[in-house]
Structures are given as C-alpha cells and as structure tokens.
Amino acid sequence: MTNETEIIDPRWNRLISQSWKCASCTEEHRGIFDLACAKPDAYTGAEEYAPNSVVATSADGLSEDFCVLDGQHYFVRGVLALPLIGLPSQFFAFGVWSTLSKKNFTLYTDSFDIGEQASLGPWFGWFSNRLKGYPDTFNLKCQVRPQGGRTRPWLELAEANHPLARESREGISFDRLLEIYSQYGHSIVGLREPGAVAG
Ligand SMILES: [Zn+2]
DSSP, rough: OOOGGOOTTTHHHHHHHHHHEEEETTOESSSSSSSSOOOOOOOOOSSSOOHOOOOOOOHSEEEEEEEEEEETTEEEEEEEEEEEETTTTTTTEEEEEEEEEEHHEEEEETTTTTTOOOTTTTTTEEEEOOOSSSSOOOTTTEEEEEOOOOOOOOOEEOOSHHHHHHHHOOOOHHHHHHHHHHTOOOOOTSSSSSGGGOO
C-alpha cells in the first residue's frame, strides 16, 4: 500500500531550481514567491507608500509596514506562512495585514528600526485582508508575533478550523500552490503535468 503523504513531488525541485516565465502576467518568476496584499482591505486610500516614520505618528496613512486609518485603526504588515508538503526547507507566504491595539502598534513602531522585537508579543489582532479562494478571511482572529532582525511579524490564525489556518498548520501540496498562484493571476506552464518531469 502506498502512503501518498510520503511521496515527495519531484516538481518541487524543478520549480526551485530555475526561473520560469509566467504565462499569465508575463513576468519572470524565480522559485517560490510570496503573494502580498498592498494594504489592509479597509484602507481605501491610494496604494502609495509614505515613509514608515511618517505613518507611525500619523492619524491616517500607509507605508510598506504600517497603516493608520481615521486615527483609530492601526495595522501592521506581517507574514502568513504555509509550509510546503515535501519541501521542508522552504515555505510559501502571503504578505498580509493585521490590526493591533494602539498601545501595541506604538510598541511595534517605536522598536521597528532597532530590530529587537523578538521579545515583544504575541499580540491579538484581526486579520485584515480577504484572500482569494478561501471562505471569508476578513477579521479572523489572529496572533501577531514580532520577530528579531527587522523581519516582518509572523501571523498565526486563532480560528483553527478555518481552511487557511489548517493550511498554515499542515502545509500545502505542489498542486495546491499552483492553484493559489493561479487565483492570483500567475500560471506555471510545463510544471503542471507530472509527465513533464518524468525521466
Ligand atoms: Zn506571474
């Protein structure tokens, strides 16, 4: 009998060892790349990034890492990692946003440039993006875990039964990664058919 979970998909090696031309967006991709949400969904302003230092003390604005809305909603950009089944050395990540309380937002922004944030948190947040191809992900409860070394915080979903939480815990297959890329307009031609890597 075969245990399918133990079969390592050989397409992983092919994907990570070469750059590939995307059939949908015409970009050249290299290996496994993240998909990022440019801003929290609730922020309707332009997707133009002000400096972090400006937004940290502003009542309204967006930078690459921080967002403040109406002087009362505070967001940080984090990383939601999905392990890859059969490729333990790497992971796929969504670049996504979470709310923080004003107090925790201030702790985070004040220490951001120093980079010594590993001792902070974890903090409660509301997941602030709707990801395609899942039951609604907006306002899922999550934990924001600041990291050291100027790395963006890691997010963990608190609602364990949500499919996105399950994938972040248990990982995704090669075909599932292709499906996610495809939902965001990227298609990998030539890797989808198992026959393409035979021999
Ligand atoms: Zn693409």
